[in-house]
Amino acid sequence: MSTQLTLQAPLDVPPAEVHPYLDQLWNHGLEGTTGAATFTLLIWEPSWLEQQMVRIGRIDGPIRGLERNDLIEAARLITAECDLPFSTAPMDPRLAWNVGQLAGHHEAQDLRGQFIPNAISVHTPRRLITLVPTLDASLSLETMVAAYCPLPDEGGAGAACGDAIVLRGGMDALRQGLPLIQPLIDEALPCWVWWNSSLDEPPEMLESLATLPRRLVIDTSLGQPARCLDVLVGRIEAGQAVNDLNWLRLRSWRESLAMVFDPPSRRDALAQVVQLDIDVEGDHPVKGLLLTAWMADRLGWHLIDSSPTDEPGGISAEFQRTDGTTVRFRQMPVPVGLPKAHPGAIVGLRLICEPADRPALCVILCSESGGCMRLESGGMAAMELVEEVVPLPEENEEMEMARLLGGGHDTTNPLLAAAAPLAATILPR
């Protein structure tokens, strides 16, 4: 893995001089190197929770904008103080907002945009542009520039280098700085926009940054469920290449479920599903709905109806299989003591299949932390039972993002494109 070698300390450059400075840097300062012919990565990086937690002194600075273990742990501890349920995920935007109501005036250096996670740097971005809004809305725009080269494996000549640009300030200042961005993006290279924040934030910034044909990366676990799904569906329908980190985190669930039905002896059962139950952490339903919609799409189910359950936070729905049989669906929030970092993580899934000439098959998948006990109840003994524990690797956002960058992904994953509109329809409004 190549290491990032910063050629210079990030340099404060007045906004108007960023472009001329970069021209000069590449034409004179980096002789013998070439700009990496890779991509531009444009990041919206407010890190509200990290900023607030540093402000109230619960974690130490500097503010780096990366997902950090101490931040997650501190966030779990402060949930009760904020009068939020224990099931509140550390990255839930409501937590950041609630922490914002607590008193504190600690200050720390703000190094957002200046740390390049190794997982991302190995893909040698040509240009990283990070927009970092500050808690102090009145701050004016600051711009910083740094060049970097990967440490070459062989020799030192001809390294393909990149640069990093940080735009920092209050929201108004950043809005004013938006015109700076377009000239910094090389149109010959792909451009990714990583909206590393809640989708509830004022939409005009997202609209300004994530224009076509830029590839958009969002996280539908962050924000109001309806808003998250609407953004996702809207962007897909507009023809944008959209990647959803929440969808990517479903990978092991999709893989585990597919694995259960890989043996040809079980394939028939997939056409005989009569019931699907999903348990999720907390009250964010999007992840569970995306998983349901993926299955429904793959198995050709047609949505008949959906509604909230009598118990708060749940969703029930009815699908019709291709043979006309009804499939009952129910998704319930489950209280957990140690929630995953992102809202709405799946705890367990139960699929009941009733083949005509064989005993019913019950498939239960559950997460390592969740256990299967709740889903095991209710007459499972009479069925053939397949239980699998879904491994949930602890991968942070940077790792997920790096996976996207490494994979190319210049179009929306067709499975996501098919599942997202259906998930939006299942969500009761």
Add this chain to the structure above:
Amino acid sequence: MTTLLTNPLRVGLRQERVITPQCIVIFGASGDLTHRKLVPALFELFRQRRLPSEFAVLGCARRPWSDEEFRSKMGAALAAEIADHPSAWEQFSQGLFYEPVDLQQADHLVRLGQRLEGIDRLRATRGNRTFYLSVAPEFYGSGCRALAAAGLLADAERSRVVIEKPFGRDYGSAQQLNKVVQACAKESQVFRIDHYLGKETVQNILVMRFANTIFEPIWNRNYIANVQITAAETVGVEDRAGYYENSGALRDMVQNHLTQILALTAMEPPGRFDAEAIRNEKAKVLQAARLANEDEPWKCCVRGQYSSGGSRARPLSGYRQEPGVNANSTTETYVAMKLFINNWRWQGVPFYLRTGKRLPKRLSEVVLTFRQAPVHLFDAAGGAPTPNQLILRIQPDEGAEIKFEVKAPGSGMRSRPVDMGFSYDDSFGEPSDEGYVRLLADAMLGDPTLYTRSDEVEAAWRLYTPLLELIEEAPWQLPVHPYEARTWGPAAADSLLGDDGLGWRRP
């Protein structure tokens, strides 16, 4: 593998790496390999949506074909696949081009360079090029020189060259060819193909060994008594007599395919899963491998040649009666040999390799036979307990099998062997890709993990040098034993193991 209905939940789940915009240039495009393997593999990649839209195939050969002729000939060769996927072919074939090129003509290379620039503009392939040398082996070196002289290999990041087997005829020629190739391109640009490494089951040897904890602790001289590697073919020489007469089974199968399987079976665990770490370990184990008797190599190798056989209803002619074969040919169609690996893990464990044409079954497998239990407590149904075996089935019926002793039903305490099996079909029920699909994708991705590095090729040739020299200088010491077509080779091959008190597994 049998083809079953796809698991609907499996569709689209593979996490495939995405190939960058690319032009693949096939030299020898009028040859068999192009329409039998390469273009079908590329079409398969296209259908799997693993090729970017900015993609082109440029066929090159001496014949004065046009783009349209090339498309139509490739279309004719893929008629069955196209019938199932006509619109995919329609799209794919728009990226097929042809340029008449003689690699020995400098002006042709200039024209080729211009054509490639045109294709870059037309298909947005951004100068990323994979040159595939599917030409006669004697043109590998000159082909690379010609590409380098035309500046087509100058960009080490964007250009690669894939070289078909055989890479050299012996240790000396392989060294020489490596020198030529490495003078033209960096090692990272050179992809020496061995299509056996593209097989899922060959790659599975790595996963079986290094993703499980149950095998590796016993994968050594303390537990394993011997290893047999077999690649058996039912077919004869068919229409390859011209090539095969100069090559024989040793060069055609053993030096590359069987040796690669040997390396994967015997290598040490790599520190990480990347191309260099794996190829380092493969090279090391091949460098430690020796013929069981280097001073008297005729004692550890048996050559054979199939004679007529088959049934009265379907008689099979002998090798010497095949079209294009010298009536007095001494080319071996069967070879079996015994090797040792002189390292800590494998000291004293014999590795038996065999391959042949016109054998009773088409199969490739690795059989690890474990040592006998130190004390026999029970009567065995067969007189003595059968040694445990782990069988890795590479083809057909891909999978693995463990043979072990259990109590036979009844009042006594007799043991008998049983099998515990894993089958790709039963567990996954999906056909695996043809080896070229994986390997072509890897070459275009710049991933050389499943390609052979220069030192591996040289080590493989060096391993068999005593045999090749013997065949060259004193062939009477390594005679070609005739064997009846559709039998398991000459009796002398049985003696090779019989002398050690062992026998070949009869699959």
